[in-house]
Amino acid sequence: MLALFEGKRIFVPVILLLAAFITSQISAAGGYVAALPDMMIPTAHMGFIFFFFAFTASSLARLAPGTGPRFLMRNRRYIGLSFALIHGTHGVLVLSNLALTDASRPAPVLFAGGLAYLFLLAMTLTSNNAGVRAFGAKHWKRLHKQGSYYIWAIFMITSTPKLIMEPSPKGWIPILGLVALGLRIAAYRQGKRKQATQE
Template sequence: MRGIQGWRIVGLSALAIGAMVAAIWLVHGIDEQGMRMTIRATARTSCILFLCAFVASALRRAWLNPISTWLLKNRRYLGLSFAVSHTYHAIAWAGLWFVTSGAHPKFDPLGILGYVFLIAMTVTSFERPAALLSQRAWKILHTAGMHYFWLGFTMEFSLRISQSMFIYLPLVILLVFAMLLRVIAPRMQRKLAS
């Protein structure tokens, strides 16, 4: 894991997810079924990358070990990898609209708000744009965005448990655990300090 750091994480994520998308389209075709499968698959890769960034700080506070140290050190790149994965997700949604002649997907204002958050968080992950915001505004943007995505993933995947329990139930459990960790970790740190 030591060799996979920084921008290499983003590059490998882009290549791996791109290969996954290409494989789905090769096997299932670039049609409605292929696009829907790509949407579901990229939602799951986005969730995993999101969770890595979401828990990095809390996990480091709760357990000091090489994994938590690596996650915290590479949190920015994991977040950018999440943005890459969700860009593939957007491409699949656009592809679905194209192959269904505009019949799908329906207008989704909450999804659009998610992409507004994603773009704003991605842009402000770089020094110069981040410098245009106060530290407080940057923290509010990123905290609100992360919680918005957490809620979106949790709600969407909870609704899909009945369709595929073995895929979506573990993801929902991880999402709930991640939020609990973010709530509990600062308290654990304060107890250890005192």
């Protein structure tokens, strides 16, 4: 089953799902501007699912080797690019909301979010073999590591206060965010222990 979505084929269901969601929301609301409030949060949630698996792929492969984690590792680049596509769409919706309605955001929020998108753009443009060669493996890895942790932090900062103020089943992003961090820490410690036993 997973073989149906190997490599670039991951994009097909992502694009179809995203297009179907946006089309249905615009149709139900009677227009693009009217649909914006109902499209922004779901696209952020949808993007986070792909971010979670891209962020934890190597950790899951180290901690629980198996078919699923191997699939994630083989396709981590395309899972990350799917996140970029969805979250880029989310960014367009947010900017549309700011430009076409009376909505506003504090300057610090705009700066922090803008920096996250700069990281996302840089990571997207370098998510290929040419990008690795151009940056060098060490610098490429640093960019993607720093960028992914910054994006993780933005998700946590923006979603945790909402969960605290209004606890609900919708508050799953900070919970999964902590799970993701826990997996990364556990995999790092396991790697260190393995390295120590080999010395």
